Amino acid sequence: MKCHFCERRCDLADGRSFCGNFAEENGKIKERWPDQWCTYSPSRIESVPFYHAYPGSRSMIIGTAGCNFRCRYCSYGFIACKDPAQLQDVMYTIAPEKLVAMAKKMGCHNIVFNVNEPAVSLPSLQRVKKYAEKQDIPMGCLTNGYITPEATQMMAEIFSFVHIGLKGFSDAFYKEFVGIPHIAPILRNIETFSRTCHVEIASPVIEDVNDHELFDIARFIHDIRQDIPWHVFRLLPEHNMKQSVYPNIDRMNQALETSRSLLPYIYFHNFVGSRWVNTLCPGCGEVVIKRFSLGCSGDRLDAFLAPDNTCTCCGTAISMLGTRVGWNDKQTTVWESVI
Amino acid sequence: MSLAIIDAREWQNTFDLETGQPQTSESPAADMAARVLSRHPYPGDVDEKANQWVTGTALELIDRYDPDLVCVSYVQQFFADRHFRYARKERERLFASAMEEAERFIEKSGFTPVIVGTGDMIPLKGEMDLSGLDGLAVSSNWSARYCGIHAPSRHDMAFLDSLDTLERIVSRDQWIQMFATAQHDLEIHQDTNLMPDFLLAARQGHAFKTMGTTLRKPVHIPAKNFLVPVFSPLGRVDDLRDIKPLIRSRLPDHKIALILVEGVGERFFPASRFMCQNGVDWFCNEPGDAFYLTVSTGKHQPFAYPAGYRFFDKDADAIKFPFSGYMDTIPEHTLAQDFPGKSIAVGNRSMFMHMVFGVDISIECFARNLFNQGCMAVVHREDK
Incomplete structure (x- = not known):
């Protein structure tokens, strides 16, 4: 029996899936570690980073364990690249209704799956969605996009905003740095998601490895929809690339220059103090959203200068899912001890 | 205005420490600190060379600024021991080498030391x-x-x-x-x-x-370290809060280095060490802001950033001191705050070295959850 969640399509008769999360039981695919989460913490949506969805909102960040990729530079390799069976003592068992209640208790506007690949835990996420929907809490995720059409459909039903990693633009890059043979399913799924969800795309740039592919990526995004935000991450050498050189910021920024004529929302960050995290109006070039970056998972909203998602200088609409919300808008919990 | 100079490797920017807004600066001290930063890229929190980075950076800053008071922290062994499993001998070497690095700094700088350990680590x-x-x-x-x-x-x-x-x-x-x-x-x-x-x-x-x-x-994880080791030729103290008055009283005739060595207990200290009270009754400070602030201010500081605080309900969009972790104000009564002489701090305990000691100039790593983002210098004042 083949697993149908990711494009590896693992033969479950051989045991378990590559990610370690699925096995065959009585002719059905069984999620081995249901409702097991590695974290549940409130954070800014900009830290994920989503820059064009519910700006200023408080997200409950969740994740599980295991992944269908083996990125050589994975920042969360100690969770994502491990066999989930070995991580059960660090996980939390939280039923879906309790997880949603936790988001509410902590005043979160939305729930975002981060850390590892959501496709490896889709059955659990479907259950969370059921309760989140009742509470009017939208869900988003980061995904590597290497998933089957069936899983893409499932994810599109769970998540209303999706951040897809497009880590390079060649089979060769994906083969060497990620461990999969083909990029094609990822490109296919970006197009599918862009028709059903809010989409942002992230590409880590490794100097002299995939920086020459940046313009190709920009052109691909442009041909789908030019208002898709594109985050170019300076590689943070981690995991199996700890000894690698940090990409030069000025040179990488220069390499992005030609792409800027194709896409209005390009961000270059993942390093502390980045100057390329503000949103400029595509019409007049004025700063309409100011952000502050502390590097990996440390971005925040600084000022939202586009009421009703519109530039106050020229009236151009700024592409956005939802609009500015206040950090404490949803905090309704009465923190009174009953003791 | 305090300036923060961020060095993300081959790329530097200057900011207003309080607002996080970019600044242009003609400050000679900021220029000097930026040059020191560029010559000392941070190897990473758990890298073997992370403590040597502290010594090397501190020595160069001393050479260029000629301070009377230096605050230094060595933390590599704490991060490594907390997260990774080492054989017993290797673990011993880890802690011993942190103390050797502190001794190397003392020997090279010629400063009179006050070395404070935060106490032993034990298996979880x-x-x-x-x-x-x-x-x-x-x-x-x-x-x-x-x-x-x-x-x-x-x-x-x-x-x-x-x-x-x-x-x-x-x-x-x-x-x-x-x-x-x-x-x-x-x-x-x-x-x-x-x-x-x-x-x-x-x-x-x-x-x-x-x-x-x-x-x-x-x-x-840290043991219950109600007593922590201190070594200093300046004299004996019985409580962490006594360290500040000891240092301040001896600064007129000594150049002094306050050295914090995290995760290190009594047996790695010189024989002439003494043990010092850390905390009150059942509450002992773990390595972190409360420990540092208690040493620096001479007062108990469990409520500066209290344990179990519902931090996320406070966290608004435009916060102050965005480079300073969860610290949102410059603490009062710190060791060097009203010291008329020159002072510096260098350490690989990131994001609060520049806040907790009140020194003129500080350099620290900028790492979050062990992710190495580079280094930061802060220039609070340059009028001395």
Whole structure:
């Protein structure tokens, strides 16, 4: 029996899936570690980073364990690249209704799956969605996009905003740095998601490895929809690339220059103090959203200068899912001890 | 205005420390600090060379600024031991080499030392998973012994009472009162409504799993270090709070280096060490802001950034001091704040070296959750 969640399509008769999360039981695919989460913490949506969805909102960040990729530079390799069976003592068992209640208790506007690949835990996420929907809490995720059409459909039903990693633009890059043979399913799924969800795309740039592919990526995004935000991450050498050189910021920024004529929302960050995290109006070039970056998972909203998602200088609409919300808008919990 | 110079490797930018806004600067001190930063790229929190980075950077800053007071922290061994499993001999070497690095700094700089260890690390025996409470349990990345409980139900309290690995449950008022008795001018700057209703203390070797704790499971955690080792030829002190007055009283005739060595206990210290009280009654400071602030201010500081604080309800969009972690104000009464001589700080305890000592110029790594983002220099003043 083949697993149908990711494009590896693992033969479950051989045991378990590559990610370690699925096995065959009585002719059905069984999620081995249901409702097991590695974290549940409130954070800014900009830290994920989503820059064009519910700006200023408080997200409950969740994740599980295991992944269908083996990125050589994975920042969360100690969770994502491990066999989930070995991580059960660090996980939390939280039923879906309790997880949603936790988001509410902590005043979160939305729930975002981060850390590892959501496709490896889709059955659990479907259950969370059921309760989140009742509470009017939208869900988003980061995904590597290497998933089957069936899983893409499932994810599109769970998540209303999706951040897809497009880590390079060649089979060769994906083969060497990620461990999969083909990029094609990822490109296919970006197009599918862009028709059903809010989409942002992230590409880590490794100097002299995939920086020459940046313009190709920009052109691909442009041909789908030019208002898709594109985050170019300076590689943070981690995991199996700890000894690698940090990409030069000025040179990488220069390499992005030609792409800027194709896409209005390009961000270059993942390093502390980045100057390329503000949103400029595509019409007049004025700063309409100011952000502050502390590097990996440390971005925040600084000022939202586009009421009703519109530039106050020229009236151009700024592409956005939802609009500015206040950090404490949803905090309704009465923190009174009953003791 | 205090300036922050960020070095993200081959790329530097200057910011207003308080607002985080970019600044242009013609400050000679900022220029000097930027040059030092560019010559000392940070190897990473758990890299073998991270403590050598502290010594090398501090020595160059001393050479260029000629301070009278230096505050230094060595933390590589704490990060490494906390997260990775080493053979016993290798572990011993880790701690011994941190002390050797401190000694190398003393020898090269010629400063008179006050070396403070934060105490031993011990194996993690187990964790208490409090994610299922009706109320909310909050701990933090670097805390092991303490956890705050907000709005617990009776069922929660019964569950907590049943935990053999929990040493005590203390109400917020009892916690505050204990320190108010020990410190008559106790200051609480944070909103007490965001403090937990109850503080939990784990038994030795145990820790908490809650919202806010790290994804990386610790291997070793701090022991209950009610006594920590101190070494100094300047004289003996009995309590962490006595270190500040000792240093200040001897600065007129000595160049002094306050050196914090994290995760290091008594047996790695020189034979002429003495043991020093850390905390009050059942509450001892873990390595972190409260420990540093107690040493620097000479006052108990458990409530500067209290354990179990509901930090996320405070976290607004435009915060102050965005480069300073969860610190949102420059602390008062710090060691070098009103010292008329020159002072610097260098360390690989990131994001608060520039806040806790009140020095003129500081350099520290800029790493978050062990992710190496580079380094930061802060110039608070250059009028000396």
